[in-house]
Amino acid sequence: MTTPVLSIRNLSVEIPTRQGIVKPVDGVSYDISEGEILGVVGESGAGKSMAGNAVIGLLNAPAHISGGEIWLNGVRIDPLKGEEMRKLRGKEIGMIFQDPLTSLNPLLTVGDQLAETMLTHLPISRKEAAERAVAALEEVGIPGAAERIDSYPHEFSGGMRQRVVIALALCAEPSLVIADEPTTALDVSVQAQIISLLKRLCRERGTAVMLITHDMGVIAEAADRVAVMYAGRLAELGNVRDVLTQPRHPYTHGLMASTPLASEGQKRLHQIPGAMPRLQHMPNGCAFHPRCPKVQKRCSHDPLPPMAEGRAACWSPLLAEAVE
Amino acid sequence: MSDAQMTTRAKDKSRWERFRESDFFYAFKRSPIALVSFTVVCILVLSAVFAPLIAPTNPFDPASLNLMNGFTAPMEPNAFTQETFLMGTDDQGRDVFSTILYGMRISLFVGVSAVLFAMVLGIILGLIAGYFGGWAETIIMRFADVQLTFPSILVAMLIFGIAKGFTPVEYRDQMAIWVLILAIGLSDWVQFARVVRGATLVEKSKDYVAAARLIGRSPWAIMIKHILPNALSPVLVIATISLALAIIAEATLSFLGVGAPPTQPSLGTLIRIGQGFLFSGEWWILFFPACTLLALALSVNLLGDWLRDALNPRLR
Numbered sequence: 001m002t003t004p005v006l007s008i009r010n011l012s013v014e015i016p017t018r019q020g021i022v023k024p025v026d027g028v029s030y031d032i033s034e035g036e037i038l039g040v041v042g043e044s045g046a047g048k049s050m051a052g053n054a055v056i057g058l059l060n061a062p063a064h065i066s067g068g069e070i071w072l073n074g075v076r077i078d079p080l081k082g083e084e085m086r087k088l089r090g091k092e093i094g095m096i097f098q099d100p101l102t103s104l105n106p107l108l109t110v111g112d113q114l115a116e117t118m119l120t121h122l123p124i125s126r127k128e129a130a131e132r133a134v135a136a137l138e139e140v141g142i143p144g145a146a147e148r149i150d151s152y153p154h155e156f157s158g159g160m161r162q163r164v165v166i167a168l169a170l171c172a173e174p175s176l177v178i179a180d181e182p183t184t185a186l187d188v189s190v191q192a193q194i195i196s197l198l199k200r201l202c203r204e205r206g207t208a209v210m211l212i213t214h215d216m217g218v219i220a221e222a223a224d225r226v227a228v229m230y231a232g233r234l235a236e237l238g239n240v241r242d243v244l245t246q247p248r249h250p251y252t253h254g255l256m257a258s259t260p261l262a263s264e265g266q267k268r269l270h271q272i273p274g275a276m277p278r279l280q281h282m283p284n285g286c287a288f289h290p291r292c293p294k295v296q297k298r299c300s301h302d303p304l305p306p307m308a309e310g311r312a313a314c315w316s317p318l319l320a321e322a323v324e
Numbered sequence: 325m326s327d328a329q330m331t332t333r334a335k336d337k338s339r340w341e342r343f344r345e346s347d348f349f350y351a352f353k354r355s356p357i358a359l360v361s362f363t364v365v366c367i368l369v370l371s372a373v374f375a376p377l378i379a380p381t382n383p384f385d386p387a388s389l390n391l392m393n394g395f396t397a398p399m400e401p402n403a404f405t406q407e408t409f410l411m412g413t414d415d416q417g418r419d420v421f422s423t424i425l426y427g428m429r430i431s432l433f434v435g436v437s438a439v440l441f442a443m444v445l446g447i448i449l450g451l452i453a454g455y456f457g458g459w460a461e462t463i464i465m466r467f468a469d470v471q472l473t474f475p476s477i478l479v480a481m482l483i484f485g486i487a488k489g490f491t492p493v494e495y496r497d498q499m500a501i502w503v504l505i506l507a508i509g510l511s512d513w514v515q516f517a518r519v520v521r522g523a524t525l526v527e528k529s530k531d532y533v534a535a536a537r538l539i540g541r542s543p544w545a546i547m548i549k550h551i552l553p554n555a556l557s558p559v560l561v562i563a564t565i566s567l568a569l570a571i572i573a574e575a576t577l578s579f580l581g582v583g584a585p586p587t588q589p590s591l592g593t594l595i596r597i598g599q600g601f602l603f604s605g606e607w608w609i610l611f612f613p614a615c616t617l618l619a620l621a622l623s624v625n626l627l628g629d630w631l632r633d634a635l636n637p638r639l640r
Binding site for chain 2: 056
């Protein structure tokens with residue numbers, strides 16, 4: 001087996017607060033291989049974006065990585081600092097943000113922004129960068145790219161802007177793209193276009209993608225594998241088809257049941273009772289047990305069972321596992 | 325600047341065409357206050373710049389002075405020489421109109437330089453405070469707070485006094501203008517720093533700054549290229565209003581006798597000279613420089629006010 005593009009081992013992030021240390025990310029491990037799209041799902045505050053920020057090294061103080069390892073293309077990147085880190089992550093990691101309104105500088109033309117990114121990392125001339133910028137815009141499906149290159153971000157619609165952001169993330173030819181809720185700020189018809197665009201471009205280039213979202217529909221549409229996160233921990237990890245059709249973790253099951261489906265008409269939507277625990281008041285044992293329909297005695301004190309691919313971190317998984 | 329770039333099809337049109345079609349220019353054309361104050365500022369600035377061409381005499385050339393012309397009232401022929409002067413003459417026979425033109429040069433030069441100095445200093449310190457935070461921010465902003473508790477004219481006088489103490493006596497008159505610029509600039513950087521820091525904090529949290537950090541741009545490149553242009557329009561407004569305040573501060577210092585020396589009189593110096601003759605009937609020596617100062621400060625201030633409204637979309 002080849003080395004995965006991104007490999008996270010037992011990653012923990014800590015934030016010291018006045019009420020004590022909170023762990024928005026707690027012992028998370030997953031891999032992403034070349035050309036693969038890993039969907040990271042969870043409710044708001046589950047730590048999915050925090051894990052993404054830890055990978056790109058943009059955690060805002062006082063949040064910091066407190067344990068675990070991050071490997072990018074066989075190089076351990078979490079202890080890297082300053083110049084080395086800047087060079088590596090800028091070249092190898094592209095980032096797509098949630099809000100295309102704020103992820104482009106309003107005072108620079110899109111061409112300038114594309115060129116800036118490429119000139120920082122690729123050994124090319126200004127002229128080449130300008131040519132490549134046009135090509136990059138064409139590739140993300142912006143009509144009349146040669147004329148639009150000198151436009152400012154406000155002259156684009158939301159969906160178009162997100163296409164520009166994708167072009168920006170991919171133009172330095174990174175091996176990993178982190179897309180943090182790339183479609184949340186867009187309307188539904190544009191969402192589908194953006195997802196299929198992202199999927200196509202990453203397939204073609206063999207770029208690994210970490211797709212962070214709370215939208216199960218987006219996961220079903222785009223991802224190859226899914227990591228379900230709850231309260232900073234990994235709840236379930238596996239192939240997208242298995243996880244979505246036969247969820248093992250009661251939380252995943254609850255999430256799936258809470259997804260509105262147009263075909264089901266007026267039926268009352270399922271909801272998971274309660275809310276995610278505050279990080280200062282994490283329950284012992286499994287963090288989900290106060291809300292879990294299948295809670296057992298041991299759930300409230302025993303540490304979680306070890307996680308692995310195709311498994312759930314749960315003492316009473318919904319599906320009896322074939323190989324124990 | 326951003327407004328000039330607002331119209332679409334950036335490529336096809338020249339900068340000037342884009343500017344003429346901008347909302348900014350439209351608002352300017354529709355505002356009588358803006359038009360009038362802009363015209364007044366232009367006339368005053370141009371007449372100051374071209375003072376040697378406009379002024380009938382060079383008031384600082386002793387050869388052109390005739391003491392017999394002293395105390396001539398405006399538009400009245402002098403009793404001895406039969407010469408008439410538009411705005412009369414002072415005690416030494418200097419043409420008041422000419423001294424105003426030359427004085428305005430010094431006032432404007434000091435005002436503009438002081439504001440530029442304050443602006444550069446305030447922008448740099450504000451960017452550092454806002455972007456890096458931590459102890460750098462604490463030191464810079466607390467220093468700014470302390471300075472704000474003193475009246476700025478007092479700060480300027482203090483700096484002026486200290487700087488004057490360090491200059492050798494024979495250079496004092498030459499250096500006075502530069503010391504004045506330093507003093508007014510140092511008393512004025514605080515508001516620039518505060519505004520830039522605030523704008524930096526807002527821009528810093530936006531994703532494009534995170535994106536720039538991600539691609540590995542250095543903090544300075546991010547500050548100069550990404551954050552500063554987005555923070556510039558409030559700076560522009562403050563610079564305009566500060567210009568009016570700096571001109572007045574210079575006049576105040578000169579009036580108090582600690583500013584421009586009588587050999588290089590600014591408007592404030594002229595007013596100081598003039599007020600000595602106020603009660604003996606020679607009102608014009610005070611009146612005309614004071615009116616010029618009023619017109620200059622008022623129109624710059626009104627222009628700044630209008631600019632603030634025009635550049636702030638929330639007030640439109």
